[in-house]
Amino acid sequence: MCFKELEENFKDHCGIFGIYCPDGKLDVAKITYFGLYALQHRGQESSGIAVNDSGNIIYHKDNGLVNEVFNEVVLNHLKGYSAIGHVRYSTTGKSDRENAQPLVIKYRKGHMALAHNGNLVNAHIIREKLEQEGAIFQTTIDSEVIASLISRNRIKSENIEEAILKTMDEIKGAYSLLILTPNKLIAVRDPYGLRPLVMGKISNSICFASETCALDTIGAEYIRDVEPGEIISVTKSGIKSVKYNNSTKHLCVFEFIYFARADSYLEGISVYEIRKRLGKQLCKESYVDCDIVIGVPDSGTTAAIGFAEEANIPFSEGFIKNRYIGRTFIKPEQTQREIAVRIKLNVLKSNVEGKRVVLIDDSIVRGTTSRKIIKMLRDAGATEVHLRISSPPVVFPCYYGIDTPDRKELIAANYSTEEIARILGADSLEYLSLNGLNEVFDGRIHQFCTACFSGEYVTEIPENFNKYILEEGV
Amino acid sequence: MCFKELEENFKDHCGIFGIYCPDGKLDVAKITYFGLYALQHRGQESSGIAVNDSGNIIYHKDNGLVNEVFNEVVLNHLKGYSAIGHVRYSTTGKSDRENAQPLVIKYRKGHMALAHNGNLVNAHIIREKLEQEGAIFQTTIDSEVIASLISRNRIKSENIEEAILKTMDEIKGAYSLLILTPNKLIAVRDPYGLRPLVMGKISNSICFASETCALDTIGAEYIRDVEPGEIISVTKSGIKSVKYNNSTKHLCVFEFIYFARADSYLEGISVYEIRKRLGKQLCKESYVDCDIVIGVPDSGTTAAIGFAEEANIPFSEGFIKNRYIGRTFIKPEQTQREIAVRIKLNVLKSNVEGKRVVLIDDSIVRGTTSRKIIKMLRDAGATEVHLRISSPPVVFPCYYGIDTPDRKELIAANYSTEEIARILGADSLEYLSLNGLNEVFDGRIHQFCTACFSGEYVTEIPENFNKYILEEGV
Amino acid sequence: MCFKELEENFKDHCGIFGIYCPDGKLDVAKITYFGLYALQHRGQESSGIAVNDSGNIIYHKDNGLVNEVFNEVVLNHLKGYSAIGHVRYSTTGKSDRENAQPLVIKYRKGHMALAHNGNLVNAHIIREKLEQEGAIFQTTIDSEVIASLISRNRIKSENIEEAILKTMDEIKGAYSLLILTPNKLIAVRDPYGLRPLVMGKISNSICFASETCALDTIGAEYIRDVEPGEIISVTKSGIKSVKYNNSTKHLCVFEFIYFARADSYLEGISVYEIRKRLGKQLCKESYVDCDIVIGVPDSGTTAAIGFAEEANIPFSEGFIKNRYIGRTFIKPEQTQREIAVRIKLNVLKSNVEGKRVVLIDDSIVRGTTSRKIIKMLRDAGATEVHLRISSPPVVFPCYYGIDTPDRKELIAANYSTEEIARILGADSLEYLSLNGLNEVFDGRIHQFCTACFSGEYVTEIPENFNKYILEEGV
């Protein structure tokens, strides 16, 4: 999961963090900085923090990791009593600085900053409508669409919360939002709760984060998840919650399988526990007699531990990962292509030589990396390699903020499991079943979005929708 | 004029450059880069270039000088057959990167880039109106207001030119604009022609620039000035010109006195010639018997040569200027304050010692630097220092894009000429008369804006107008 | 082991890599770049590469990680048929750019570049002697002392190998060296082989590296370890080996315990295997009945797996580590001090709550981090925490290139094991015994340096030796 270096895993869009300190005693920018640090796995492309500042909003954002974008001098300029922050993974290669968040705008009622995690499925339709009415757009991010709608809806609304409710009638898709105004911090989660958002407390301050690991890091206490369709406003006079009608729980199940950090809890459930149970369930379904169980680092490790425990086969480390691959890594040339994988992973020959290996991964996207890893194992002397995947086959694209490739590139959408095993060079391959997944979630899988496995999207998907649609024009 | 290092001269807003090469044979980004180099004296805060690119617009902009913001790699990415560029002087200290130009937006009809030189006097009123209707703003620059209006007016217009004409009905103030669309380059000048804009030709390409020195630099031939109220569109099929009704010539006279580069021609008149004639006229009005004539470098030099010629007193260099003062100059501490001036200027003692000196400058703003310079001359042994200013006293603020301080900081708005002489420590002080200025322009001074001398503004000025008004809210 | 972020583990000095490609067909600088990538765990402070270039030596080095110091443009300038590279961990805070390696010098016989891993114990004495004779020094690194001696010894030597042999008579301590001359690549290992150095082969090129993981990464085949006291010269005409008299094997045992990457083989022994056996042996010696075994990430993980296997207690992950801590991490303020640990590590509460935990680490230095980690486990609900250390207590400082603190800061040098357990808040604490260590190495522990446990140094240590001695004067 670290550094996405195999360039094969799915990619999440963003991580968001916000804090409101009524008495101004905390350094909200610095706490947001630490909170974003804990969410860096959700996005490494750009980082930004906005703080309110006596009726105004000041901000800093740029391409880069949190510790590249911010330094003491910058943080010391960001003074205020409320802050929001954002880390972003570019899903399209369009990593223009202009698309960094939070988005800060001025509208009729003053200033507003927005940080968004998720993906709207009808942003392009709304943009077109607004453009028809004369609106201009300066970025390709959904946040600008949302801000425009809130601004328009504000005209005929009593307050910003009402404007947000009206906006929620119009936007479809996944969104966890943090909105900062000069005197409010507002957290919003879409009516399906597709992307996570939790609320915490540190001394007398309220904070929000994509995952609980950010609360742990800053020393905040977890209160509860923001509910699907909920709008929580924090002001000097306290917390107010409004609910959007017809909201139901549909948190993305891949947050558990892969995206979230293992130490996080989503909807009160330990991500780590789920991963381990996925491994155990996988073993129950597709046990194979072998000498060792290894995981693809880092994402397959926990499921591998679970599998090993269930199978009563020793868990072992199969690979050593280089922890120093940075963003500006120079790619080896054609003739040195083999180096590209080996520089990131090296096989622990002494562990796998002469062994029958069960190899666990959380998912397969295109299959290119899996093939290389299996070859590395065989080259190191593994006599058998049985690949087990701790989630069902991904056969449908995600429209809610996960960067899946086109269906035609999803290996499971184009080949049978047997064919895939052959393509990857595995002796056998088994995926977790959808039933098994349900089992792991104690029969409550209907409370999660599993569209990438089933094709059953929780919202309607506009015909010919293309998640890059906003980028294309620009 | 160089590096504005004495922080005393007036500051201009911006320089703009654009080129349209119908056959794509020229490297339009690189030519724009060289064009901006020649206009760098008009703005050192930020630089940007946008090019059209098969239906799209790509751009790069950032804080910094042209040669700091651009390098070979960046320029090589900016491929297209038409480009516009911008250099900006921040007038308010708000030099946020977000305010760099060109502004690139998407609207109903696709993409558009704008580069603006000048200042609208009613931008805040329009913004407020648009915000009432739900619009959002992301910058504090007039270009965003103009782009929003063009976008809205485009709905009910046949073409973009018509939308621009409608926009010109709404915006008041000074604007020379370059607008880039995927297939057009459009030059616009406000109905008073307050800020300069010239048109040139290089091989079969058409180009526009704030000043002719940019045409000279890239080797283009000067065709003519864009006329007040004129909209010139360049497309593959050629050039089309539309005129706004009721346009009259009112080019800012300070472009001649100080802003423009001496080798430029504005409305066909040599800036250098005017400066020299200002010096001659100044001498006619306020000759004083002296040993040498010196100019405050660099802005007073040409007028000093003119004065010296008319007075038949030797012109001499009185100061040596350090050419290496960069943007990140470390200020001396309180106790080293004297160094701040001396590091920039050193007096040529051998030239002024024991001499009666006529010191020529183009204008006085607050007077702080003039006082220091006069003291330096006296310390070096000048027996008399007679200050002569090659323009009338600046007693009214400029609302059209020049960064004048508040009236209460304009020394000439608060003291008599005699009092100023005393404050500055000059033996005598004389300004050029308004009549003399008229003389220099062959009696056609009514064709120029002289509001800073006379208070007669060519547009109405909204009550309580404050040129920082857009900044304040942000 | 990653990023040394807990600032508590021991620190190694350096990693070195070199390659000689007789026909110039390989891009030696780029291969060195990849080799250094694989050795980055040995030093993150500075990086450098030198290549020979038709009678000359060109180089690039600076503070920073390999991927920060080098880019395509720089690498493309480093053309030659032989290269050496270096990554450095500053042991003293003196991370002056001037101390980056390779050191490149000119002497009587032309140019020479040196890359050094290790620490001389008599460098200060030699420097003083050379200074008495008039020599000047520009850095505080041992390489400059070694280069000076080689240069002087070269006068009365037939060839550089002879000069190196003479130099080996003078210098005492640990050194693995790579020396590049315009036509030779020379690898040298001190007579005790205190620091590792291996030789490999890729097509017809010979390469050297601190560890085999670098050979694996570039796709080279391992040939053998450079032997203690061996000088291997590679030229166009092949490989020549010379041996220093009286050499014996004394590789630093801590390379196995902690420094080396787990996938490396040193003297033909798998580092991973040793670490797992250390865990098993530790269990044999100090088994304790518990619910789970966890390792301190990342350095305790492998021993923990071994311990768990031997104990037949489930191995579990106890912590999640943030993989994005960079070099410029902003330290939390006093009041946020708790964040400093939590930002790096978060406990997996669901795994440890209500459990009796065996916690495995490779060593304890000052104990400050261990105390924090044990507290985190207790706060997360662990009912018992038994700390087991997979090496004997470190009670003596290292003089051979490991950055150990003063004896008075080494917790094991000042307290009994029982006292340490109390200080750290552990329910019990046991170290591996020296006998156990011997066991793990099949009774051959006498072939390794274990001075930090036993105080039996392989060389004499000059009285009052202080490894910072060279720094102090500068």
Next chain:
Amino acid sequence: MCFKELEENFKDHCGIFGIYCPDGKLDVAKITYFGLYALQHRGQESSGIAVNDSGNIIYHKDNGLVNEVFNEVVLNHLKGYSAIGHVRYSTTGKSDRENAQPLVIKYRKGHMALAHNGNLVNAHIIREKLEQEGAIFQTTIDSEVIASLISRNRIKSENIEEAILKTMDEIKGAYSLLILTPNKLIAVRDPYGLRPLVMGKISNSICFASETCALDTIGAEYIRDVEPGEIISVTKSGIKSVKYNNSTKHLCVFEFIYFARADSYLEGISVYEIRKRLGKQLCKESYVDCDIVIGVPDSGTTAAIGFAEEANIPFSEGFIKNRYIGRTFIKPEQTQREIAVRIKLNVLKSNVEGKRVVLIDDSIVRGTTSRKIIKMLRDAGATEVHLRISSPPVVFPCYYGIDTPDRKELIAANYSTEEIARILGADSLEYLSLNGLNEVFDGRIHQFCTACFSGEYVTEIPENFNKYILEEGV
């Protein structure tokens, strides 16, 4: 003279500055920073400052202008009571950071920092000798040779001054040196005084600088020039001066003609005055009837004013110079080559059109720029262009620190004056005569080095001497 942008003028090596503040009340690093600012015209390639610091010397240096290399943070770290600084012009393209000065070394007697302006003619011979004895070298600068000799000579000397005197016996050529030890600041000038060095006083501190303009900038009072062959030591107990035998005055005459800043005084003579007198004398020798006199900016301006005064022809500005050409200027491509000159200089057409012009420059090196400038004048409509040079023809290379090209590239060494006029496209060309030069210096030209005109070098020049000789090997 500014930015050397026409790449045609001669280039000086370096500027040096030093200060000793006995009571530590002045911020010596910051004053050195301002002093170097004033000397930036002497070198723009690298900048450095070293300060003493309780027995130690700390320093910072890098490639770049003074204001690029230093910032507040860096300067605040450089605390001490004495400092030396250096700006360097790379004469060979070898602008390696390693060659930046001051050079800081440790030797038998502790630390020492050196800053050097000038060029030794026998450095290569000394290096070879020292290398024969086993010395190593890490840079290609003369300072390292000088430091090595001082270190060796120190062994058999009572004090450092004696060691310097012995070193002066060995080194031949031009050197103005500042040497910083933990408790002394020492200024040294070669026995011919080839490069300038002046002494000043600010409150109770003593300072040294290449030129008086640096004293003026920091507000110091000029005391006197350091004399040829003089060694001045400043300590807490005061100033001590020692003289080398057989010293005679031979300051480089080109310091007056071109290098020094016009407001400086060298040996008590105003550089500005000399330049003006050179113009007057030039007129006396080669008057030509014309309409205007113009100078090549900036170096020909003062002589042009002098010529104009003597000729009673109006002085006029012929060109406008772009003040914003930075170090990283992107060169126009082949097809845009004309832009390269025009971006730097634009002709003032209105001033030269239809005029007979006298064009004044200080010297001609290769002639390439002169040819372009004359063409620009003609293109702008000048009817005649008469070139007058305010110094005699440069026909011999300089070995003392001026970057002259090979003789075969010096146009005056290869063509007659008439031929040169034809090559450059001038209607006539005249140089100042050597007699005229003598006249300007009141018959004391024998007190200056004029070797570049006459070939009469003050020192013997080692056969086959090549000033790049040290670079070649590296």
